[in-house]
Amino acid sequence: MAFAILRTAKLKSFGEIGGSLSHNYRTRFTANADQSRSHQNEHDVSESADAMQMIKNRLPEKLRKNGVLCIEHLITASPDWIGWNNKNAEAEFFEQSKKWLIDRYGSENVITTSIHRDETTPHLIAYVVPMDTTGRLNARKWLGGRKLMSDMQTDFANQVNHLGLERGLEGSKARHTTIKDFYAEIQKPALAAKKLKVLEIEQRLEVPEVGFWGYVGATKKEYASHAQLAAYYFAQQQADAYAADVGAQFSQMQITFEKKLTAERLKAEKSEEAYKRAVHELEALKKKYAVFEELYQLWPSDFEEVERIATEDVAERKRIKAENERIKEIKKQEKERERARELERKIEAQKQKEAEFKKKLFVKREQRLDAQYEAALERFKRCQSEPERQTVMHLFSEKKAAFTADPLRIMDEVKRSEFGELNPVYKGCISLFRVKNEQDFGFFLDHLTKSFEELAPSYVGAGAAQGPITRKVCAATSNWLYVLLDRYGSKYEKKAEALREHLHACEEKAEKSIFDHVLYDYQTKERIAKNKAEMATLSPSPALEKSRDKDDLEGPSF
Structure with missing residues (x-):
């Protein structure tokens, strides 16, 4: 069994x-x-x-x-x-x-x-x-x-x-x-006192020392003797293989037998312990009620009266106990109903809280975009040249486009780009895009925040090559956090906000690392435009060119 x-x-x-x-x-x-x-x-x-x-x-x-x-x-x-x-x-x-x-x-x-x-x-x-x-x-x-x-x-x-x-x-x-x-x-061994011996097969055949090829060219008698010895040799090999096979099977039988003995010993020990406990409890009961046994033996009639009174008293006590239990059960049910009503109120309040939270998520997202615009505008005002102003508006336009686009599409574009999967920020943030349940969200949110805290304030992913990728990943991840908060509720809001601050700081560092490169491009374009304008002022007028062409056609006048 x-x-x-x-x-x-x-x-x-x-x-x-x-x-x-x-x-x-x-x-x-x-x-x-x-x-x-x-x-x-x-x-x-x-x-x-x-x-x-x-x-x-x-x-x-x-x-x-x-x-x-x-x-x-x-x-x-x-x-x-x-x-x-x-x-x-x-x-x-x-x-x-x-x-x-x-x-x-x-x-x-x-x-x-x-x-x-x-x-x-x-x-x-x-x-x-x-x-x-x-x-x-x-x-x-x-x-x-x-x-x-x-x-x-x-x-x-x-x-x-x-x-x-x-x-x-x-x-x-x-x-x-x-x-x-x-x-x-x-893990205890089943047999401690005696060990089973593995069957051993004695080797009775002895292979002659003379090699097989030593009989080539020998007489018939010598060849027959050699053939007999070769047969003995192969028979010995078969006997050894059989002995090894039987020994392995017997060892497996011993292991199986020991397991069964262990299980039976455990059951026997438990049964013996239960029996001893039952005998002990029975003896205690006999000792406890010995006085009633003595009363019954000495005064049977008095014992019957005591038994009647005890029986009635027990019945009355049972009735009172049943009534008390009924009252207790009614109170318990009322408490459970009240607890259920309180739980329903808490659930409803939590639902309302979550509904309000989800409404505010969209507002917060828009407020964050407005704050980015205000920061860009303030920076725009401090610019001292047209290339600087163009650079600021260019970077803000990229940030706005990444922030308002579908974050899944942005991450897919980064993945398919040449250096996308090599970007360290992408390697960390992509885990949030693989979240399947609330447990995953909580785990990856903590893990990613801890990683950013260890890197702050230096962060990674800056430079002309990785900077634009880092900015896209940070914007897409920040936007994706709104989706996850809408899915899993407000209890992760503080942790998500902490991670978003790190993403914003990382994005700002990446933007600073590419600012000079973008500015240089606009300065180059401005310089080329000025050179074209100067060349235009130095070239002959159209009327003079037309007159010169006419003289060339008519030839010189004498």
Whole structure:
């Protein structure tokens, strides 16, 4: 009989989460893991640092002291489950386990899962942030009390029951092992006192020392003797191969047998512990009610009267208790209704807040464009020459065009340009254009802001070649942030505004780096225009040219 196994561990600090992740991702030495099979492990998130960051992104800003930040789940089956020898059954087991986790906690709370195949028994590890619908950490909702834990075991067993896995004894007072103890227990050898000996086949054939080609040109008798020796040699090779094959099969049988013995020993130890506890509780009950047994033996009639009074008293107390529970249930339902109404009010208020926020996004975008225009106009007024004024208006026109255009189209144009994908700002900002969900947005927003903070105030992507590309990328990314804020809400507004300030500063630096190049172009055009004008004043007048042409035709006069 194979059982579905589910264990949970409450992680209450980032230190505990980091320790668990280091074991899960094998970034520290793991004694019970076979390094030669570690490549068979699977992870939803490839790096432990990214998994930690995703857990932090899901957590609320304010954390309760000693609160459960994350619940680690270990999911596996008995070592003797026949499905471990079937890849399809194993894959179905882990797929159903993930589905059960998502149905129970919600996909947004199941941060990442891993499958370990480098230990004795394959198992799945999952990290779940216990966030309820009100946005608070609430591990008690899922793990609060023996009944909830028992129901959880039953529910999971029903999820994988079709794979031939059963639930443990329901209602048993046997205590579950922790994840740490489970790892230690499952690695214990099944046979400690006596080791099984691998079958050894004695080699009875001896190959003669004389080489085969030493008999070429020999007599028939010598050739026959040589042929016999050659037959012995090949027979010896076959015997050695057979011995090796039998030894390997016997070793595999021994490993399988040890696994089954380990599982049976674990079940036997739990059953023995439950039996001892039941006997102890029974003895305690006998001792507690010994006085009633003595009363019944000595004064039966008095015992009956006491029993009648006790029975009536118990019935009355049950009635009062039932009434109190009914009143308590009514109050509880009223509180739940009030809580639901309060939650609806909060949700509605949040919806209104988000609606107002989305309305203001367009206004803020227009205000930002107006501010850029005012800055360009102020700079235009300070210009001392016409080429400077033309340069300022030219750069502003480019900025306005990039800011008002479709940001996806701008990034696609940059990608297809000659040096676009080499631009360092493009390499960082493109991650925001690949966001698929809110978790991705929060993660990449923090990561990109941190990268800009490390580069400030020098930044990168300046110069005649990279400057124009950097300006386009910064404008498109700043514009794209409005789209993402409209999609994922106002709680990211402050972080987005901080990133936008870095983008603006980076764009300004890129603009300064190309200002002189653009100015030089306009100065060159002005110089060429002046030269043309001067040449025009120095050339003969049209009337004089016409008169000269006429004289040339008529010839000289005498």
